[in-house]
Amino acid sequence: PEPGGPVKNLRRNLAFxxxxxxxxxxxxxxxxxxxxxxxxxxxxVNRIQEVRQVRRKIREHLSSSQYTSALELADxxxxxxxxxxxxxxxxxxxxxxxxEDRLNTIRVMQSTLLTCLLVNTPGxxxxxxxxxxxxxxxxLLRCGMLSEVLQTHRSSVMESVKKVVAEAISTSxxxxxxxxxxxxxxxxxxxxxxxxxxxxxxxxxxxALFAKRITEVNPQHFAFLIAQVFDxxxxxxxxxxxxxxxxxxxxxxxxxxxxxxxxxxxxxQSAVSGESSPISSSQAAAEAMQPVGSATVDTFxxxxxxxxxxxxxxxxxxxxxxxxxxxxxxxAEAHDNLSLPDFCSVLRSAFTFVNKxxxxxxxxxxxxxxxxxTLISQAKSYFLKRHEKHLxxxxxxxAMEQWKIEKEVSKGxxxxxxxxxxxxxxxxxxALQRSVDPKASxxxxxxxxxxxxxxxxxxxxxxxxxxxxxxxxxxxLFLGGRGFPVxxxxxxxxxxxxxxxxxxxxxxxxxxxxxxKLNDLLKLFHSQTAWLVLGAGALETLKMITTVHLxxxxxxxxxxxxxxxxxxxxxxxxxxHKHAAHAGTYVWEKLSREIAVHRGEFFHKIANxxx
Numbered sequence: 001p002e003p004g005g006p007v008k009n010l011r012r013n014l015a016f017x018x019x020x021x022x023x024x025x026x027x028x029x030x031x032x033x034x035x036x037x038x039x040x041x042x043x044x045v046n047r048i049q050e051v052r053q054v055r056r057k058i059r060e061h062l063s064s065s066q067y068t069s070a071l072e073l074a075d076x077x078x079x080x081x082x083x084x085x086x087x088x089x090x091x092x093x094x095x096x097x098x099x100e101d102r103l104n105t106i107r108v109m110q111s112t113l114l115t116c117l118l119v120n121t122p123g124x125x126x127x128x129x130x131x132x133x134x135x136x137x138x139x140l141l142r143c144g145m146l147s148e149v150l151q152t153h154r155s156s157v158m159e160s161v162k163k164v165v166a167e168a169i170s171t172s173x174x175x176x177x178x179x180x181x182x183x184x185x186x187x188x189x190x191x192x193x194x195x196x197x198x199x200x201x202x203x204x205x206x207x208a209l210f211a212k213r214i215t216e217v218n219p220q221h222f223a224f225l226i227a228q229v230f231d232x233x234x235x236x237x238x239x240x241x242x243x244x245x246x247x248x249x250x251x252x253x254x255x256x257x258x259x260x261x262x263x264x265x266x267x268x269q270s271a272v273s274g275e276s277s278p279i280s281s282s283q284a285a286a287e288a289m290q291p292v293g294s295a296t297v298d299t300f301x302x303x304x305x306x307x308x309x310x311x312x313x314x315x316x317x318x319x320x321x322x323x324x325x326x327x328x329x330x331x332a333e334a335h336d337n338l339s340l341p342d343f344c345s346v347l348r349s350a351f352t353f354v355n356k357x358x359x360x361x362x363x364x365x366x367x368x369x370x371x372x373x374t375l376i377s378q379a380k381s382y383f384l385k386r387h388e389k390h391l392x393x394x395x396x397x398x399a400m401e402q403w404k405i406e407k408e409v410s411k412g413x414x415x416x417x418x419x420x421x422x423x424x425x426x427x428x429x430x431a432l433q434r435s436v437d438p439k440a441s442x443x444x445x446x447x448x449x450x451x452x453x454x455x456x457x458x459x460x461x462x463x464x465x466x467x468x469x470x471x472x473x474x475x476x477l478f479l480g481g482r483g484f485p486v487x488x489x490x491x492x493x494x495x496x497x498x499x500x501x502x503x504x505x506x507x508x509x510x511x512x513x514x515x516x517k518l519n520d521l522l523k524l525f526h527s528q529t530a531w532l533v534l535g536a537g538a539l540e541t542l543k544m545i546t547t548v549h550l551x552x553x554x555x556x557x558x559x560x561x562x563x564x565x566x567x568x569x570x571x572x573x574x575x576x577h578k579h580a581a582h583a584g585t586y587v588w589e590k591l592s593r594e595i596a597v598h599r600g601e602f603f604h605k606i607a608n609x610x611x
Contacts, residue, residue: 168232421566
């Protein structure tokens with residue numbers, strides 16, 4: 001090469017080329033560039049055409065209930081508009097339209113899921129649409145709208161349950177109004193010329209009318225009413241629980257799919273040919289377009305969704321229980337005046353309903369609901385009314401006592417006493433069958449070790465007891481193999497103790513309360529015995545107090561003293577270990593010491609007279 005460098009050499013060589021050859025080479029390069037530009041333009045036009053057709057495809061998917069595919073198309077098209085076609089100003093209105101279509105798709109999914117949950121009956125009806133519901137749940141979970149749907153479902157279910165309970169009450173009331181004995185209560189007539197009542201005033205008057213009817217209705221009619229309410233409520237609760245079970249399964253499956261990354265319902269496939277859509281051909285773009293809640297679901301979100309489903313059950317139970325509590329509160333005063341069989345029948349059906357609600361909702365055996373508390377409160381009120389009457393009656397009977405030994409003891413009194421002191425496991429278990437709450441009818445380990453005849457091995461009759469050797473058998477009341485001469489008040493006391501025994505086994509959940517009141521009854525008996533005889537309080541009815549009266553008093557106290565260990569053994573099987581220990585220290589042992597002190601005073605008085 002000549003001096004001057006490669007540039008000069010190149011210029012010199014080009015000078016020898018013909019002008020036509022150079023021109024042809026440049027034109028070839030320009031044609032290749034134009035071809036590449038045309039291909040890019042054609043690809044852009046195709047993308048624009050595809051985006052414009054997405055709305056039509058979305059409508060087709062929605063009409064065929066392919067909600068997740070419609071949502072996927074909208075997401076992919078929006079991703080394309082935000083990346084590849086972001087510079088195309090003519091598509092800005094399309095972007096807004098696609099956002100509206102996506103929102104509409106979500107709303108349709110929400111409506112579809114709520115319709116499946118609320119309109120269809122549980123069981124077969126929901127199982128038939130399980131596939132559709134699974135896809136919708138996955139879609140709503142992916143777009144972060146599932147919790148909102150669950151809240152809407154909860155509110156709808158609660159309103160539905162309120163309506164069902166109200167209809168059950170209304171229908172039952174209409175049926176009872178046709179029956180004889182139903183209280184005829186009507187709204188007061190408005191005087192002529194008076195202004196019409198407002199809607200709120202009419203509602204309050206209707207509520208007052210209904211409350212008056214419920215208060216005055218007889219036990220049989222009220223039992224029919226609550227039975228209808230219980231049946232309707234259990235049906236609604238069963239439906240809500242079945243729906244919650246299916247929702248829990250679907251959400252768990254969807255969450256598992258999200259965590260595993262499979263997201264099967266959202267694989268971007270063309271709805272027409274089944275091939276990959278051009279819009280989603282870029283895997284990077286598909287992964288970049290992830291709505292809120294689809295990328296990861298943390299433990300808190302998972303727990304929140306599942307708890308939201310479970311809360312629906314709890315809210316339904318609360319709604320049902322609140323309506324039933326109102327009925328029982330209206331009847332509180334009337335229930336206090338019912339006979340024990342009628343009151344137990346009402347409570348037994350209510351406790352059975354509470355236990356069924358707990359079984360549906362998976363509540364633990366120790367769970368206490370407001371309705372449960374209301375029933376216990378009414379049972380306690382019923383017992384306290386009886387207790388007050390027993391105290392008043394015993395005080396009145398003892399004030400009129402002549403302190404004379406009964407010449408004959410009826411077989412009924414002996415049978416009542418035998419049942420009262422039967423501490424065998426079979427007898428206590430049989431008595432517990434009367435419990436209004438089946439869950440409370442369980443035996444506890446006995447504090448004593450029963451002998452072969454069912455009596456405590458440490459017999460209280462081993463202590464000195466004054467027993468006439470020549471007394472006729474028919475004039476004695478036998479307890480633990482010993483015969484006791486009795487006064488009329490003692491027979492009344494046995495009847496009262498039998499009443500307490502019935503109440504305790506009907507309401508075992510009030511066992512410790514009943515025993516404390518039973519302690520008050522026995523304390524009244526032995527304190528009044530000491531005051532009337534030793535303290536000369538009986539001189540208001542007697543001319544003088546003799547050794548015969550002292551002997552009758554000491555026999556009455558000896559009987560009460562001998563009775564305590566039998567009662568302790570019998571009721572110890574019903575109490576919990578904690579309550580049994582409390583009753584043993586503060587009821588039985590203390591009461592035994594007090595009776596023993598009064599007995600000692602009687603013996604001392606008799607001994608002084610004999611001197």
